[in-house]
Amino acid sequence: MVGKKVTNGQIESALNTFLAAGDCLVLGFEKDGTAMRHRVFKNTLENMSVTNHIFALNGGIYLRRLFSKGAKIILLLRPCEIRSYVELVKLSQIEAENIIAVSVDCSGTISSKADDVPVDGGYDVLSQDPGRARFACANCRERRGVVGDAGIRRDVNGQYWVLPYTEKGGTFLALIEGPEEEVSAHMAVPAAGKGAVFQVDMAEFAKDFSRCIMCMNCRDMCPVCYCVDCVFNGDDYLPKGDALFNKIFRTGSTEMPRGRDLFHLIRMYHVSQTCVGCGACEEACPQGIPLTKYFKGVSERLQGMFAYMSGRSPEEPLPFVTFLEDELKDAAD
Ligand code: SF4
Ligand code: SF4
Ligand code: SF4
Known part of the structure; x- marks a missing residue:
């Protein structure tokens, strides 16, 4: 694999070159206080951060029904996004x-609902205490910046790399000054193991x-639960009047x-092929229901049956x- 070694300054300078071409936008994270927010940058990258270790939501939700109308956009987001x-x-x-x-290597995130959300973006807290990571992150299937058109990855020596995966990723790489070279060192964020398979116990x-x-916050904050006319808007799905x-x-x-139960089972079915296991549903739940293990569990088992991995x-x-x-030869008729 060929890529370019980069510093933070070089990434910023490449993005500035991109923005200077006009009608160009960058969607990334804002480095401000707890740095939980996503932000779209047009003229300046002031306060932009390439990483964010505090999870409030999956930025994919902002991209739904995004038709760029000629504007060029670079996304710099976590792998699950x-x-x-x-x-x-x-x-x-x-x-x-x-x-x-562009997916950026992710070493996990802390819940934005924690009592003591760190003000530095969370990296130090998480590296000192990995146990603070959210359930979704502790069981993440893909933390590596290996998805999308290009990735920003860090090797075991702390060196950052930009790696292209598609032609568009090559366009991003071309914005960065410096020679292309073969990646020699191992990457700091390794491929995930097989991971736990969560069985759904119906009593639990x-x-x-x-x-x-x-x-319905879980539905509203799920990036891949996208139907405009959701069957659960209104109460048409419930018996009413005489029937009730x-x-x-x-x-x-x-x-x-x-x-x-109908709501959750239908939602589970609807997102089962596309769920990315990000845990945004659980983050949004005011009742503290451990939604990730159910949605991630069911979807990863289903995706496994089709040798598929969402995203x-x-x-x-x-x-x-x-x-x-x-x-599906074993499936019953
Ligand atoms: S689910 Fe994975 S990619 Fe998403 S924030 Fe957690 S560790 Fe990062
Ligand atoms: S259902 Fe899956 S994709 Fe949707 S928010 Fe929950 S974990 Fe993320
Ligand atoms: S209480 Fe939690 S699980 Fe129930 S609908 Fe709201 S967010 Fe979803």
Whole structure:
């Protein structure tokens, strides 16, 4: 693999060259206080940070239905954010033509809901105490900046590299001064192991989700839960009027809020091929329900059945829209 060694200054200077061409934008992180915010930069990169170790949400959510109308955009985001971008492109929710997606090595993130959110972006806290990482990060399938058009990676000697993966990634690399060279050292963030497989225990599921108040924040903050006309807007999916009275008289009582299990099971089914395991749903839940283990668990098992990994490659077809005559031989009719 060939790339270029870079310093932070060189990345900034490359982005400035990009912005100076006009009609160009950079979406990255703001280095300000707790640095939780994503920010779009147009004229200046003042206060931009390439990394952010405090997780409030997945920036892929800002990219939904992004049609750049001629503007060129560089995304500098975490691997799980770029993976959700790749899925949204495949789902025709983003026009990728003028976008260069750059994933940055991620050593994990701390929840923005922590009582003592660090003011320095979180890197020092996390390196001293890796146990502070969110559940999603401790079990992350891909922390390496190896997805999208290019990656910013750090080797074991602390040297940063820009590596191109596509032609557009080559355009990004060309913005950086200096010679291309073969990557010689190992990278500091290694490939993830097989990871834990989370089995869904329905008794535990019922107990955890009994705390759900159906605020639907988990849906609203999920980057790949993108339907405009969600079936769970309004209450058309619930029995009402006579049907509801019949149900109450027939069963003697009905649980409130209604439709809770249906909501989660349908959402789980809808995102199962595209979930990137980012944990934004859990971060958004006011009830502290451990959503990641359920959504990540179900989706990774399903993706495994189709040898698919969400966001790994734009070339990998979505399993649900791919018909293969000879697959899932063990599945019951
Ligand atoms: S889920 Fe993975 S890529 Fe996303 S913030 Fe956590 S460690 Fe980084
Ligand atoms: S379901 Fe949760 S973990 Fe999966 S992509 Fe959506 S927000 Fe991320
Ligand atoms: S965010 Fe939490 S409380 Fe709200 S609907 Fe989702 S699981 Fe239920």
